[in-house]
Amino acid sequence: MGLFGFLSKQFVDVIDWVDEPGTLAVRHPMQGRAIQSGAQLTVRDGQVVLFHREGQLADAFHPGLHTLETGNLPLLTALLNWDKGFASPFTADVTFFSQKEQTGRKWGTTQPITVRDPEFGALRVRAFGSYSFRIEQVAAFAVKLMGSLERVTVADIEPQLRAAIAAALASALGTGEIAFIDLAANQTALSERLKAAVDPAFAQWGLACTSFYIESLSLPEEVQAMLDKASAMRVAGDVDTFARFQAAAAPSGEDATVQIEKLHRLVTIGAITQQEFDAKKSELLGRIR
Template identity: 45%
Template sequence: MGLFSFLRGQFIEVIEWIEDTDSIVYRFPVYDNAIKMGAQLTVREGQAAIFVNEGQIADVFGPGKYELSTHNMPLLTALKSWKYAFNSPFKADVYFVNTTNITDQKWGTTNPVMMRDKEFGVVRVRGFGNYSFKVKEPAVFMREIFGSHEDFNPGQIAGFFKTMIVSGVSDLLAESGIPVIDLATHYDELSSQAGAKLQPNFAAVGLSLTGFVIENISLPEEVEKMIDRRSSMNIAGNLDQYMKYQTAESIREAASNPGGGLAGAGAGLGAGMAMGQMINQMMSGAGQQPPAAEPAAAGGNPKPNPPQGGAASEPEGGTEPCGGCGHSLKATDKFCPECGTPRPERRFCPECGSAAVPGAKFCSSCGTKL
């Protein structure tokens, strides 16, 4: 303790805090913690001053200029029971508290939050955003949080706030019942509800939550891929059966696999053609099963569909070309009357019942392998 410090401590103090840091709390340095009678206290807007005497909060001052005396410090006077008109110096600590908004504080989920979705079942989501707060009750904030620290900044309570916020937001998401696909359209509503839900927790430590924002709630990569696939189906057309889309995808993947030699190339070409036909039918509404029977032209019995592997039915027009010379064959011809070539036996698709083109490996109507 130097002589200069001792002499300086004998002057009347001017107690003030010019904020040049990001601290929320600042303890004013007073020589030997002895504050003189008549000391000048200046509290600026956005500040509060707390007088602590022997571990007890004596007074809290708002913005303004004060001369410390028994008139404006009745609580401290009652605590000490001064008998000498407050002329002697008294021991006290002076804490300044920043009461302005502390903004741009970040929060985020360290681990995924489990929630149940009606469409996707149990999914894991992550969220992040920012919040702002300010000190509303300086005395409560001192008792509950910063105690006797010389200074205190937001980073020292960020972990406490983060745990409290993540817990509240997780509970809110579970109670909201909003589908995960629609969460992005409810950020404003969820932010307001989360702020109201968390406000009592902040008030319990002398703070006020002045702003809360949910910037993003992200989904797992698997769920995002599923959403992308469903979106591609909707863009492609009215594919109301997801299994058909999956079948087409499987055919595409099989056709893209490299095959050995000419056989592999032929199989890939056939699969690619079948895939194109199948997707074309699904988009145009084709590929449906044919009717069970067609009415007869002149009141006769209905004409049944040809059985699988049965005799060939005549194509439209009643004739078909000979495979040898191209001569038109009648329904009763078993051999070509021009060249004698046997008439080939007709095949039918086991899936849709359509007549198959002679020599074809896939059905030209639905793409089923023959």
């Protein structure tokens, strides 16, 4: 049976709703109809039902089969000034909320975010990933996102969620504390950091961000090309340095002390490490003992 299967009847005595993919909340305002006292309300696993009367939140029902009467409608009873045991039909808005986790949602930066990188200066970064969420605080969601709407879907609120993610991303990366190369190399830690930044924004709407992942961090093509060129130059420099190191350390007619002096100059200018110098120095000294 779909939502309120007895809509053709003046008095509704069976109320239920089967979750629909991508739907977070559904309300039926009972236009011209009344709920029969003793009506059966079915709340399935992962659902919460709220009753409203004249714009005011009233009673909430969690999973189970409920018989609607004054005993389990205390707030609505108070709003309507019912006497205990009141058994006449009544009107109220009934809203079903799905607390099912909405998985596999995608997010991404529509425009590059400018961040201050400690190594390369200002960089424009793009980021993409996935996240999941669910309704955590039903009352907050009802007031801040549902309002007077009859239906709220994931598609309705996703632009707002993505905007919150983009703001959190810009704030987290804008400090420039971590170099872009290090960020890209440790996406798990960055994902956790960004989830912590996203959580408060989701919470204000009654939502919980249950998972958050960065799947890609990238730079504009022209910036990436410049970094690739710089990296290639560094590699070429390393190769040249290694060749000079090998030449200086190779057996030759030169005195060992002369070769050690050459190696020491390479250490001084930073062309080789102290560890490499010490190893070759020991090797050269060993030949003359």
